Amino acid sequence: MAGLYRRGDVWWVRFRRNGTHVRKSAKTTRKAEAQAYLERLLAEQAGRARGDVPRHRFEEAVERYFQETRVRPKTLSSYRSNSRTLAPSFNALHLDEITRRTIAEFVTARKRTGVTDTTIRRDLAFLSVICSACGRWGWLDTNPVTAFGKRGLREGRPRTRFLTQAEFDRLLELFPLT
Structure with missing residues (x-):
């Protein structure tokens, strides 16, 4: 076929x-x-x-990613936190065993512990970064996170910011009311 x-x-x-x-x-x-x-x-x-082609575990992929890639220090700190969160669910799995079902089970387990949808989205974003890197290395054919529907995970509400009195006064000086 x-x-x-x-x-x-x-x-x-x-x-x-x-x-x-x-x-x-x-x-x-x-x-x-x-x-x-x-x-x-x-x-x-x-x-x-x-069984001719070597299979790689998620844990190997995370180690290689941290060794080979260069990201900003704050992003690196965030990614390390995400990797610790993902480790119990994915470290024992081979990369080709990560499917929509395993991702859905991870999301369900995180929701049961009371984690917000935004945090879960960040964890999935890191998982997607790892899977994309594995695709570049030839360790993985497709990124399973892209096939997972994140519609059920709401994004955080945008923040509403108000001007301080000093900012308001400066704005009035620049654009006086007529």
């Missing part, structure tokens, strides 16, 4: 893996390159099924 198709000028590949349809852009306008990409993906899938 593997095949190629075009969307506009770009070729896409499609195949089934473990009963699910996989559709990915080959990111090329040439059919031969798309065919080679499809064959490589199918070979990787067959290797994983046989």
